[in-house]
Amino acid sequence: MSTVAAERAAKKAAKPATMAQALGRALRDSLAEDPAVHVLGEDVGALGGVFRVTDGLTKEFGEDRCTDTPLAEAGILGTAVGMAMYGLRPVVEMQFDAFAYPAFEQLISHVARMRNRTRGAMPLPITVRVPYGGGIGGVEHHSDSSEAYYMATPGLHVVTPATVADAYGLLRASIASDDPVVFLEPKRLYWSKADWNPDAPQSVEPIGKAVVRRTGRSATLLTYGPSVPVCMEAAEAAVAEGWDLEVVDLRSLVPFDDETVAASVRRTGRAVVVHESGGFGGPGGEIAARVTERCFHHLEAPVLRVAGFDIPYPPPMLERHHLPGVDRILDAVARLQWEADS
Amino acid sequence: MTVMEQRGVYRPTPPPAWQPRTDAAPLLPDAEPYRVLGTEAVGKADEELLERLYAQLVRGRRYNTQATALTKQGRLAVYPSSTGQEACEVAAALVLQEQDWLFPSYRDTLAAVARGLDPVQALTLLRGDWHTGYDPREYRIAPLCTPLATQLPHAVGLAHAARLKGDDVVALAMVGDGGTSEGDFHEALNFAAVWQAPVVFLVQNNGFAISVPLDKQTAAPTLAHKAVGYGMPGRLVDGNDAAAVHEVLSEAVSRARSGGGPTLVEAVTYRMDAHTNADDATRYRGDAEVEAWRAHDPILLLERELTERGLLDEERMRAVRDDAEAMAADLRQRMNQDPELDPMDLFSHVYAEQTTQLREQAAQLRAELEASEEAGTDGEENAR
Ligand SMILES: Cc1ncc(C[n+]2csc(CCOP(=O)(O)OP(=O)(O)O)c2C)c(N)n1
Numbered sequence: 001m002s003t004v005a006a007e008r009a010a011k012k013a014a015k016p017a018t019m020a021q022a023l024g025r026a027l028r029d030s031l032a033e034d035p036a037v038h039v040l041g042e043d044v045g046a047l048g049g050v051f052r053v054t055d056g057l058t059k060e061f062g063e064d065r066c067t068d069t070p071l072a073e074a075g076i077l078g079t080a081v082g083m084a085m086y087g088l089r090p091v092v093e094m095q096f097d098a099f100a101y102p103a104f105e106q107l108i109s110h111v112a113r114m115r116n117r118t119r120g121a122m123p124l125p126i127t128v129r130v131p132y133g134g135g136i137g138g139v140e141h142h143s144d145s146s147e148a149y150y151m152a153t154p155g156l157h158v159v160t161p162a163t164v165a166d167a168y169g170l171l172r173a174s175i176a177s178d179d180p181v182v183f184l185e186p187k188r189l190y191w192s193k194a195d196w197n198p199d200a201p202q203s204v205e206p207i208g209k210a211v212v213r214r215t216g217r218s219a220t221l222l223t224y225g226p227s228v229p230v231c232m233e234a235a236e237a238a239v240a241e242g243w244d245l246e247v248v249d250l251r252s253l254v255p256f257d258d259e260t261v262a263a264s265v266r267r268t269g270r271a272v273v274v275h276e277s278g279g280f281g282g283p284g285g286e287i288a289a290r291v292t293e294r295c296f297h298h299l300e301a302p303v304l305r306v307a308g309f310d311i312p313y314p315p316p317m318l319e320r321h322h323l324p325g326v327d328r329i330l331d332a333v334a335r336l337q338w339e340a341d342s
Numbered sequence: 343m344t345v346m347e348q349r350g351v352y353r354p355t356p357p358p359a360w361q362p363r364t365d366a367a368p369l370l371p372d373a374e375p376y377r378v379l380g381t382e383a384v385g386k387a388d389e390e391l392l393e394r395l396y397a398q399l400v401r402g403r404r405y406n407t408q409a410t411a412l413t414k415q416g417r418l419a420v421y422p423s424s425t426g427q428e429a430c431e432v433a434a435a436l437v438l439q440e441q442d443w444l445f446p447s448y449r450d451t452l453a454a455v456a457r458g459l460d461p462v463q464a465l466t467l468l469r470g471d472w473h474t475g476y477d478p479r480e481y482r483i484a485p486l487c488t489p490l491a492t493q494l495p496h497a498v499g500l501a502h503a504a505r506l507k508g509d510d511v512v513a514l515a516m517v518g519d520g521g522t523s524e525g526d527f528h529e530a531l532n533f534a535a536v537w538q539a540p541v542v543f544l545v546q547n548n549g550f551a552i553s554v555p556l557d558k559q560t561a562a563p564t565l566a567h568k569a570v571g572y573g574m575p576g577r578l579v580d581g582n583d584a585a586a587v588h589e590v591l592s593e594a595v596s597r598a599r600s601g602g603g604p605t606l607v608e609a610v611t612y613r614m615d616a617h618t619n620a621d622d623a624t625r626y627r628g629d630a631e632v633e634a635w636r637a638h639d640p641i642l643l644l645e646r647e648l649t650e651r652g653l654l655d656e657e658r659m660r661a662v663r664d665d666a667e668a669m670a671a672d673l674r675q676r677m678n679q680d681p682e683l684d685p686m687d688l689f690s691h692v693y694a695e696q697t698t699q700l701r702e703q704a705a706q707l708r709a710e711l712e713a714s715e716e717a718g719t720d721g722e723e724n725a726r
Binding site: 042043045046047048050068069070071072073074075098099101102137138139140141142280309310311312314315316317318321322327328 | 419420468520523524554685697711
């Protein structure tokens, strides 16, 4: 078959798939390929997880490979440490962002530093899946964005997909990684759909690469996870204002792809970082500083941040005022006309 | 002598001040859940109490069905129903005196309402207008707690503090069967026992933690057995028998009040509805099991007893139902009004004194709101 014909055939087989389905497929393929892979967490068995990501895995691989655990996050992650010490590759599910906090002790004191403290003798290939972020009308403790805590902990990889294809590829790469990965799943994108052919060979690149989702000349929006679609929408809306925005999906917060980011900002000379977790002490501060360090002479304006407010995540009826939306991004873009204003 | 040589003769020798408990037996729960209704014990039950429990059970059931209906109309984001568990909810509220404290989990809205909290305020968290709709100090009800078991150490600390101050206060903390697996559960029980804090722990064992059945949660014979290892009595009670739950909890509360320390009570009950309206219970349990529990409904059990004693006739039943109906109508009517929200409240309660950063952010939001008001929208577009 010619490549063109193969591509056409692959496209034909593409069906709308949700991000949750792609994640499930990544777990399934990992379980099938590597007997060391084990999935564990609350309700991951018969129920298939509260977001149905693990749907069918227990049926297919048995309770030893996809295990309903007692309800204890510290226990889940702590036992995963022991499993990994013995050569397994645990993939644990934390049911909601704020319910991962009981496991912080294990994450910070052991998962993140086992390789380091054993001088490389005992790496821990653990993937911690954490649904995160708001926009789904969840009640208290169901909408936190905790990426800054994870990013501030040396020894962890922190990745987050924004597309259906990336959900698959990044999760496969995370499970294959010999280091612990905090895999942040943007809750409000679980049901987002894309034409995705699960039977076609998928691209699985090593984690740590950002991608340019939209090219542009006027300014770069640096973003990740749930804010990527919002930035894409903002970029489309900005066309009417005469702005041609580039959108970079970071995909991986640790390691951070300085190259792709700096190359983009050098091209455009202006940058806005967009994320929904709080701005103060948040990921955007680190990103803005790195961009400034690398691109100082190319910058036409300071690197701006559009973030959630520095408040505990609000109740659902008020969350729309908190989450950075298109207008707030466009306002920041307008402020990038630094010289004109000052 | 080396350590290896010592091994065979090693005996733990406690330091003189530490006396191991030799009386573990009284801590052990009964082999079967304690029952009152339908047994000889019912003869001793106070009739007025039974009538009160009945009225509250019927009210509670109506509250549950009304709140569930409100989720279908989109008035509540989510509602974890306690249908089938009303006996535990109501008894927990009724055994407490005014100065005592209740520490509910997210499923225990009903216990809070039975304690006197306004039904609408109790639903604020689940409606989504704020995280807690009441002042915990006013009702002596801690905020309905979503993270599992984290309220239990709080209950111990509060009870301990009250005792240090010389106040007569008991804390009753509620948790589900799944929640007993969390580290906080163990730490709370241990602190309570070591401090002999005036706390009662009520575990509502309703069979499931979302989809996970009890046998995947624990290998203990019962959850009440867990008490023994900490050095407190464990009590096992039929959670659908309102009279029994009330009696066992009353005893535990009295023991706590009189300086006898904490008790762990396991009430065996069943969650008749799904975990919440967002859950699909058919994935993990069959109808037959649910139906079997229907015959053991807490309202039915008490109704039978009261009718046999001649304390309940058609007229009395109607009065109880009418009262419940009026409560539901009032709830429905008030919940059908949109709550008045001020987005500027987002910044009001983060710190005692506003930080500079928050003042700036508040100004930003105010400007956005004013701009969207001028444009005739209500800020909807921001989260596009
Ligand atoms: C620390 C924590 N982990 C996970 C959850 C998600 N979650 C909410 S309810 C629930 C099940 C709780 O079961 P149980 O304790 O038996 O109480 P029930 O719902 O049956 O009343 C889970 C896992 C949570 N709320 N908190």
